[in-house]
Amino acid sequence: MISKEEIKNTIYKCIKELNRQLPEESKLILEEATVIAGENSPLDSLGLATLIICIERHLTSLDININILDKFIESSDPPFITIEEMCLWLLEQLK
């Protein structure tokens, strides 16, 4: 069973990867409270999709297969806004 810490590290790893292609003003801070989705996110739709697919890819390498992007798109309200919410949501999905 994957821990919250491992999920958070995976998200941080992908944020670091994504930050390298983002302009200075849009770079995401590695903090649990950082907003990654929704109106107040500095990410556009391409940035968010890239981040989610990167997380899926890294989770696959840990033998965890989950379709985050589809679940995100299918939800009427975003299932997570911040990094912490994403961690908790993923933990719930992976139960």
Place this chain on the structure above:
Amino acid sequence: MTKSISQKIIALISDFNIAPLSGHLKNKLKYPEFVLETAPYGQVYQSLARSSESWLDIVWTSPERILPGFYKALQLEKVKHEDILKEVDNFAQSLIKASAKKYIFVAAWYLPVSNGYGMLDWQDGLGLSSLLAKCNLRLAEKILTNKNIFMLPTHSWMEGIKLPLSKKLWYATKVPYISDVFESAAENIQQSVYAIKGKSRRLIIVDLDNTLWGGVVGENGWQGIRLGGHDHVGEAFKDFQLALKALSNRGVQLAISSKNDEAVALEAIDNHPEMVLKRDDFASWRINWNDKVANIVELANEINLGFESIVFIDDNPAERGRVSDALHEVLVPEWPKDPAMYVETLISLSCFETTSITNEDRARTVMYVSERNRQSIKQSFKKNDDWLRKLCVKVSAQRVNSKNISRVTQLFNKTNQLNLSTRRLSEQEIISWGDKKTRSMLAISVSDQFGDMGLVGLISVEALGTKGHLVDFILSCRVMGRRVEETLLHLAVIELKNLGAKTMEIVYEPTDRNRPTLQVLEEANLEKIDAQKFRVNFELGYQKPEFIELNFIEK
């Protein structure tokens, strides 16, 4: 976006969503003069055909989208490869047409995920691997005769990346590759852009002990160092020397900065049977117990290169730290402890890109060895002119033409110290400048009894009625002080007389590096009009030193 006059537009043209490359490039290209613009994706031909103000187009396409025949081939339909090559020709034509006034970087085609025909995939006329290789080769043959177009090694962007393609990313965003691929591409493109701007690294200064060979030569003698042989560590050091030698063969110069006893270290270089790099492979060396920063400063002055052209390689982190703190412009890469990683680390630097490799580049180290010989006989002459007489200097002038234009462009963009106006011009701009009948441009080669120094200078003049102007006066530092300078002024006078001028005006345009040009002008016996302006009245004439032989090569 509004573009200021000095800004250069780099346009990204692709048949997929290329936004990630744009993001990485914006973060890597630190020069504010570059403005990135992304053409609407999927409109490659339209974007190429559109009249644009861009300075550089980066064209990255997928074979299955830009070549309809390749798409069919990818479905394993029976297709004539000749027909697909005609599609390649059409694409090449569009690139050539677009390149008239700008540079173009074309990413070589990369094969998308496909098993193709398996063990038959390299079969001529059938396999996809064979077809892709032919398409890339055909494209290269068609476009690379144009000197404004460069083909970039896409396959190297994918190297070391596990699963570079992401189908999910493609379906969701029309981005075919993961971010690492774009980062690697941006790194390569950045180096290629710097190469166009003449900002590549041109000198590698290496340490000796545990860098060029294993062990400490001062303690073990040359017989005790680890180099080559049946020893995995020795083999790694030998391979590293071979990699340095390969860079030297393409024009990157090598030098040594090592804390050692010079005689002991040179004995190892001369006598060890597995030494790949010999004395003559090094432009110069400082093997002593001095501070390496001081040694690097001396080497840079001697070889006439700025710190921004230098890479310093040393296994000792303390030495690296010292150099990197003191000389910020010198590239000091983190160096692995394991010699097996040396070659890989050297290659990953990818800062040695060049837009052309001229004969002068390949022979540069030989030229430095000849220079050592010249300097060694200089000591036996009291007067400088007696030494120059002994050298038997020959200056040859030739009109700028298709054979020497690459080297002339290099001189325009890389020469700093002896450069009257420091105009930075592209090949195309040089050709356009010379189109007027009132102008003339000569490429200058110099040789002497110790060897050929190659094409080392150029002059350009323009006559406006009877008033002549020396527009460019560029000379490589390697022939500075041989009185070639006065020979060039003499040549400029001859050219301007032929264009109908009666005087030649010379205006020195100062930069932070071309002070030696002013010194040359002040010492050249010219009429001084003011601090930066000089004149030659043709009635009085201007003679070259009598011991310099001057030839004019017509073709």
